Amino acid sequence: MRIQQNMTLMEKLSILSTAAKYDVACTSSGVDRSGNKKGIGNSVAPGCCHSFSADGRCISLLKILFTNECIFNCAYCQNNCHSDVPRTAFTPDEVCTLTMEFYRRNYIEGLFLSSGIMISPNYTMELIYETLSRLRNVHQFNGYIHVKAIPGADPLLVEKTGYLADRMSVNLELPTSDSLKKLAPCKSRSTILKPMRQIQNGITVNKNELTVYKKAPRFVPAGQSTQMIIGATPEHDYQIMSVAESLYQKFQLKRVFYSAFVNVTGNTNLPMLPGGPPLLREHRLYQADWLLRYYHFKVDELLSEERPDFNVFLDPKCDWALRHLENFPVEIRTADYYTLLRVPGIGAKSAQRIVKARKNGTLDFSDLKKIGVVLKRALYFITCSGRMMYPTKLNEDYICRQLMSDRNMVPKDIREEGYRQLSLFDTTAEFPALQQAGSR
Amino acid sequence: MYLFICEDSPDGILTGVYDAWSYKIANHIKTHDEIGLLSAEPYSRRLFCEYIPVTVSSEKAAKVRHTICKNLGAEFYEEILNATLASDSCGKNQMDKADAIYKTIVIALSSPDGAKVLNYLNEPCIHRVFTLSRAAFNESHHLTGFVRFTELENGVLFSVIHPKNNALPHLAEHFTDRFPMENFIIYDENRKIAAIHSAGKNFMLADASDLNQSLLRQYSEKEEAFQKLWLAFFENIAIKARINSKLQAQNVPKRFWKDMTELKDRL
Structure with a gap:
């Protein structure tokens, strides 16, 4: 082992937070738990962001690795066993001190503990369990804890840890097992899916226990999540979204996170990305992910074998609407909730508000604006009492052009590129500007 | 009329x-x-x-x-x-x-x-x-995340806020539930009112126009060390290839920055 123990807490924190930053899941959502009057901490289901780092990402949890020592050789990871970085490890007490003192000052909502694999998966999992157990039992910490289940660790250890954590996650890393074999030879689909299935079953069993006995200890109450790296391997959006959909359906995951690939190792198996990480692609995947979870869309409606990637110019919902103009315009007075949800510019909240508010009389366009509907997008797809906001053509190209003039839709350089060769069905590969846009 | x-x-x-x-x-x-x-x-x-x-x-x-x-x-x-x-x-x-x-x-x-x-x-x-x-x-709700406490010499956690709306009742309730065994004060400098909580009790809202400012500059000895650790964490967690200060300012509006440990020096 190459671990340096004689470091100050400051040095360790610097190394182990740098090592953890490519993990994306930093949410503290999914569990409502009020304070217990004696310890410290509570939790709210929508989660709470405490700060935003210079890259604009939310900081909710103290996101650290327990150690960045690792026996695995995943090509994309800066901590893989071949890379030349200083290695260190916290002690359980150090993690507790940092968590408690940061939490008291309201810097964080809780702890996100992940780890490289030191000595063996079991050894590492044991240390993580030890840390959580001290936090919960010695320090009476009642805040949020998100912890990684180490692939290959003893199921018993995973279960014990699950009773102390709010959320657990096992990273899927890459969308297909072929890619995994190539880039992360020490991991396999089965070592990843096994703990995932175990946690899922644990949650189901625990739910049944809780209905019988309300005070039964809770197992992973905020559910489990996972993440995939986007752009390190040649998979299309269609494959990625299909994997996400089946994770939601078959593993009942709370969230799937997508992480735009950043080349930190310079490994020859990995693509060089001169334009920076594929941020726009990541953004489109998140938009589509929302459509799956809150808007009752299916992946097959959004993408197909013939169109395997999302349109860069338009968000997936607009894109879908333009290809299904036969469903529009929708009448605000009569359309049901699920139909409203599919209108570009109407979100889940405004759809709910429309359904409730129209009981009190007809809504006109100014009412819709007040309710929160984005009219500049919705106006092509809706009628109020049989009228459109102003006369407009229900024509694919026309609406597409109008929508794209919206500055929030796509980065400027892509938009201008788009005017020159405007076609709805173009794929990303043809647009060199996309690469530059990634760097934003 | x-x-x-x-x-x-x-x-x-x-x-x-x-x-x-x-x-x-x-x-x-x-x-x-x-x-x-x-x-x-x-x-x-x-x-x-x-x-x-x-x-x-x-x-x-x-x-x-x-x-x-x-x-x-x-x-x-x-x-x-x-x-x-x-x-x-x-x-x-x-x-x-x-x-x-x-x-x-x-x-x-x-x-x-x-x-x-x-x-x-x-x-x-x-x-x-x-x-x-x-x-x-x-x-x-924003402030439940953005409020920053500093530990004073006597162990009291102190925080200053400058909200547009009167956020104090909601915040006091939130932090009383969260920190039942801490002594803390949240001070709304715009309205000159403070929420005061002592361990194990409920909070009170009080007029704080005569708050002793010099007492609030006396930090506990550990305070500075933890602020530095937090700053280091904040620095390191950002991905250089994704820097996006516009997005950052959109998510945490600049009017909150002056009261936040990690952002006040970046204004």
Whole structure:
């Protein structure tokens, strides 16, 4: 082992937070738990962001690795066993001190503990369990804890840890097992899916226990999540979204996170990305992910074998609407909730508000604006009492052009590129500007 | 037209609602349309309007609160309370806060739909209450994350905030639940009020215009070390290839920065 123990807490924190930053899941959502009057901490289901780092990402949890020592050789990871970085490890007490003192000052909502694999998966999992157990039992910490289940660790250890954590996650890393074999030879689909299935079953069993006995200890109450790296391997959006959909359906995951690939190792198996990480692609995947979870869309409606990637110019919902103009315009007075949800510019909240508010009389366009509907997008797809906001053509190209003039839709350089060769069905590969846009 | 000028506080506005309503009954005024409420003294008074000042009374406010909770439910009251805490400058619709609240209560009590009238956003006064309440709620929710405590020499956790709306009641409740065994003070410097909590007890809101500022600069000996650790974490967690200061400022608006340990030096 190459671990340096004689470091100050400051040095360790610097190394182990740098090592953890490519993990994306930093949410503290999914569990409502009020304070217990004696310890410290509570939790709210929508989660709470405490700060935003210079890259604009939310900081909710103290996101650290327990150690960045690792026996695995995943090509994309800066901590893989071949890379030349200083290695260190916290002690359980150090993690507790940092968590408690940061939490008291309201810097964080809780702890996100992940780890490289030191000595063996079991050894590492044991240390993580030890840390959580001290936090919960010695320090009476009642805040949020998100912890990684180490692939290959003893199921018993995973279960014990699950009773102390709010959320657990096992990273899927890459969308297909072929890619995994190539880039992360020490991991396999089965070592990843096994703990995932175990946690899922644990949650189901625990739910049944809780209905019988309300005070039964809770197992992973905020559910489990996972993440995939986007752009390190040649998979299309269609494959990625299909994997996400089946994770939601078959593993009942709370969230799937997508992480735009950043080349930190310079490994020859990995693509060089001169334009920076594929941020726009990541953004489109998140938009589509929302459509799956809150808007009752299916992946097959959004993408197909013939169109395997999302349109860069338009968000997936607009894109879908333009290809299904036969469903529009929708009448605000009569359309049901699920139909409203599919209108570009109407979100889940405004759809709910429309359904409730129209009981009190007809809504006109100014009412819709007040309710929160984005009219500049919705106006092509809706009628109020049989009228459109102003006369407009229900024509694919026309609406597409109008929508794209919206500055929030796509980065400027892509938009201008788009005017020159405007076609709805173009794929990303043809647009060199996309690469530059990634760097934003 | 009869206009009631009330104090800009939850109790002030609720007293205004009580006075206006009883004035209407006592003077046999036909409709509520002839009555208005103001949450501040107007810049100029209008002709043919009678201006009636309202003296805050916690009993009258309690009666209104009781009626609302009993007839319209706790959720409706929550919405009204949030609206009273909001700053009148929120939103584009310039209807006075107190007036919108009064009219909303009138509509709700007279309608068979009761508390459900809050959904009728095409009604201007209800939309106003909705906007105000949302603004107050959103800001206090933001602040539950953005508030920063510093540990003073005597172990008390201290925090300063400068919110647009009065976020203190909501924050005090949140942190009392979160830190039951801590002594803490949250100080709203704009309004010169503070929430004070001592371990194991409930919080109180107090006037803090004479707060001893020098005491608040005396940090505990560990304080600086943990601030430095937090700064280092904050620095390291950002991915260089994704730097996006516009997005950052969008997510944590700059008006909060001066009270946040990790951001105040970046302004």
